[in-house]
Amino acid sequence: MxxxxxxxxxxxxxxxxxxxxxxxxxxxxxxxxxxxxxxxxxxxxxxxxxxxxxxxxxxxxxxxxxxxxxxxxxxxxxxxxxxxxxxxxxxxxxxxxxxxxxxxxxxxxxxxxxxxxxxxxxxxKFTMPIKRKPGEIIEVDWAGSTLHICDRNTGENITAYVFVATLPYSQLSYVEAFFDMKSPNWITAHIHAFEYFDGVAQTLVPDNLKTGVISHKKFEPILNQSYREMADYYNTVIVPARVKSPKDKGSVEGSVGYISRQIIAALRNIQCFSLEELNEAIIEKVNELNGMPFQKRPGSRRSIYNEEEKSFMSPLPAKAYRPAEWRVAKVQKNYHVQIEYINYSVPFEYLQKEVDVRLTKELVEIYYKEMRIASHKRIHGVQGQYSTNPNHMPDSHREYFNHTPESMRKWAEEIGHYTTLLINHILKNNVEKQALNQLMALKNIRKNTSAVAIEEACKTVLSVSIAPNIQLLKEVIKRQKEMNQRNTTSYLNEEATQDYGFTRGAKYFGGLNNVK
Structure with missing residues (x-):
């Protein structure tokens, strides 16, 4: 050699x-x-x-x-x-x-x-595993081209934005149209793509759009919290493409152009009157595209995916992820946060604090420093409504909040029969708000008066008056206390002057014998 x-x-x-x-x-x-x-x-x-x-x-x-x-x-x-x-x-x-x-x-x-x-x-092989492995990456993006939906009432064309997801190894793609490119639709599109692929790849590679990436530092991209939460649920990792580096997601960039020619251009003259109708036409074209034979190798995108890639995809969870939206709010002085003009309570200790609010279609969850402090069923409807948990109130507010005719009747039943009769009479013969104000005074009396004394006083008031009220009850209770006090004083004086057999008085010491 x-x-x-x-x-x-x-x-x-x-x-x-x-x-x-x-x-x-x-x-x-x-x-x-x-x-x-x-x-x-x-x-x-x-x-x-x-x-x-x-x-x-x-x-x-x-x-x-x-x-x-x-x-x-x-x-x-x-x-x-x-x-x-x-x-x-x-x-x-x-x-x-x-x-x-x-x-x-x-x-x-x-x-x-x-x-x-x-x-x-x-x-x-069509794709070289030396660069891309099966089940490793899903590249996602919004297509630059758009479609349109015709409004039945006005005849106006409404813009529909096209989402594209591609598996680089098999080139299998998923496409769906939405009315906007906001975070809820972005996450929904991912969920539908995972369901179409019947699996999840190890990594998601999106562009640096605001719905996915809040800001992009060189080594530490800050992800949208809702997007990160969705990725955690499906056990995948988000690795955004570098800024101004389309080669980082070359497959989806190529697929966007190909799909623009094969699907978007093919549907340019179709007239759809709803988003569902448009997406039905899109998915029909997508299935046709994924099943189309390759020109330079045997098989199709779908067959390569089923034979070589699907087994490497992570399985889907038992239940699909429910999209959530995160917002930042400040707790008002009435210990509520306002979301879409609806007010939700938080514990009063968090007044004037900034909190994170997680929104789903059914639930509102409020977090402070990653700790959940409140949750409410989400209210849809008239603005200005309140969802208040009594446990979030200070004691004084909670007492007033729970002061209702029903609560007063229940309170009276615990004291006695005549107290219940008096309270029902006051509620029946007065405007509710006025009656509740009077009964609040009765609750205050109870703090310094026994239940037996209140029951006895109510019996007396009902027997002597055809128009019993709280003021009269106060007078009766006051007189009862004075009478009890006099009886107690008299009893003590009597006890002090009584000559008990074991007490040595003046007679014992001969004091009376010296009296002339």
Whole structure:
């Protein structure tokens, strides 16, 4: 074998071809040919892996293909192994090298190994797994072109924006139209795409649109919270494309152009009167596109996906994700936050705090520093309504909030029969608000008066008056207390003057015998 490595090394060090020929024992024509081939292949320096065998294969492939002794890799096996997670050509080359040594064969160098595999992959496979693995990525974007829906009433054309999702490996695509490109539709489109693919890829690659990425720093993109929550639910990761780097999502960029020609352009003259009708026409075209045979390889997008990629997709959860929208609000002085002109309560301790609000169609959840502090059933309808949890109120507000005719009747029943009769009489013969104000005074009396005393006073008031009221009840209770106080004082005085048998009085000490 030629001493190619030594020849090139001396050439790079500046030795003449005559000197190199004398040192290696090769003819000057051979030396000139080796140096010429190295220039053609743009080899400017030598590395450790560039052995004579490797250089011979690389510079003179027409010779090396016939050489005996090289261990032939199983390219089909290597191709399938590359589809597995974390498997690389470097790892497979090490395993191949080990097998070659065991069989006393010469292994290809790593560079030759990669070149030969690249030739195999480009010849037999549409997509090269060396760059994209099945089930690894879903690329998503809004198409630049739009469609239109005709308004039945006015005849006006309403713009419909087109969402595109593509699996780079199989090129299987999903397309759907929406009235706007806001966050709820963006997330809904992803959910429908996952359901169409019947699986989820490991990574989502969107563009830097505001519905997906709030801001994009070089290494730390800040994602829309609703979008991140959706990705967490489906156990996938969002990796936004770099700013002004369309090659980061080349498949979807290419698919957008292809879909614009095959679907959007094909539907340009169709007249639809609803979004559902338009999406039915779109999905029909999408299915036709995904089932169309490739021109340069056997199969279609759908068949490649079913045969080679679907098994690598993560399964869908049992229930589809319910889209949520996140907002920031400030707690008002009435311990409520206002969302779409509807008021929802939070614990009064969070007055004037900024909170995060998570909205779904059915639920409103309020978070403070990632801790949920309140949840309410979402109200749809008249603006200005309140959803208030009594447990969120201060004690004084809660007492007033719970002060209703029903609560007063229940309170009276716990005291006694005559109290219930009096309260029902007041509620019946007064305007509700006026009656409740009077009964609040009765509740205040109860704080310093026993239930027995109130029941007795109510009995007295009902027996002496045809128009009983709280003021009269107060007078009766006051007189009862005064009477009880007099009786108590009299009783104590009597006790103090009474001569008990064991008490030694004046007579005992002879005091009365001295009185004249």
């Amino acid at each position: 030629f001493q190619i490595h030594k020849t090139l090394k001396m050439s790079f060090e500046g030795f003449s071809q005559r000197t190199i020929a004398a040192s290696t024992g090769h003819g000057r024509k051979t030396i000139s040919k080796i140096i010429g081939r190295a220039k053609e292949k743009e080899i400017a320096e030598l590395t450790e892996e560039m052995t004579d065998e490797w250089l011979n294969q690389y510079l003179f492939p027409e010779r090396s293909t016939i050489e005996k002794g090289y261990f032939m890799p199983n390219w089909e096996y290597i191709h399938k192994e590359l589809m597995r997670k974390n498997v690389t050509l470097t790892l497979l080359h090490k395993e191949y090298d080990y097998q070659a040594r065991i069989n006393n064969k010469i292994p290809y160098s790593y560079r030759t190994f990669c070149e030969k595999y690249q030739g195999y992959a480009s010849k037999y």
